[in-house]
Amino acid sequence: MYYIPGAAARLYRMTAPGSTWPTPLFGHGAYFTKGGRFNRANDPTVYCSEDPLVVITETAFYEALEWHRRISDHRLNPVGYPFVSRHSFWCFSIDPPPPLIDLQHSSAIAQFQFPPHMLLNPALNPRRGLQLAGQSAARDYFGTQELADEIRAFIPPAGSPNPRPEGIRAPSVRTAAVSGYQPSMLALFFFDPKLGWVPYENRASLIAQWDLVLEFLEVSTDLPVNYATLDIDWRQPRFHLEGAGAQKVPAYGPAPGGMEVQPNQCYRVSIRYA
Secondary structure, three states, rough: EEEEEOOOOOOEEEEEOOOOHHHHOOOOHHHHEEOOOOOOOOOEEEEEEHHHHHHHHHHHHHHHHHHHHHOOOOOOOOOOOOOEEEEEEEEEEEEOOOOOEEEOHHHHHHHHOOHHHHHHOOOOOOOOOOOOOOOOOOOOHHHHHHEEEHHHHHHOOOOOOOOOOOOOEEEOOOOOOOHHHHEEEEOOOOOOOHHHOHHHHOOOOEEEEEEEEEEEEEEEOOOOOOOOOOEEEEEEEEEEEEOOOOEOOOOOOOOOOOEEEEOOEEEOOOOOOO
């Protein structure tokens, strides 16, 4: 039920623009929220993936939710056009790599007792923002948050050759499976260094960093959204990478028809809504 990335495995993560290395490894993005799929409020967690398109798709989903909120609030705060957002896109490796519980493995399902379909069917789509006074910390991801709590506290029995898991490998909810390939995301936990845990920033190497620009378009024309747009294509936004001397993002081998991404070229990504 364990999954351990290779020591040289390329891991990808998205953060707000202007972030500097190694802050993407501090888990602040999850800490200062109401809680995410595998973390509660004030639980630092690094969400990343070996598949770069998973990170882009997951980011695009939450950007869609943010645009939905802005559209709803337009009488109080006018919406700006076009629907473009900027992000910092990171690639790094961690050595030694963190041992993870693979939630799709039958032994993990038996050990932690959960229905497999829970992983791909979260409850209500959450809304961004800080935790508010009196608001439930569990929010809409109660089932997967509770499962993550159990794994955070899991210590293998005495004599077991297995290490204490440092996180979770789970199917990506927002990236559709293709030809038997299920895209996965990683949620990396934090523990007290006094107990011998080595922080990620102390064993990680930065491989590359890009500026990523994401945009939602009109359905019928594929043109940028404007005030008069009626139908917005929320399922297939486009993106491109920028950055001085930016290198290409290699195709992820396990993904059938994996796509190599070149800087300064536009690509489309498909969002799975659940």
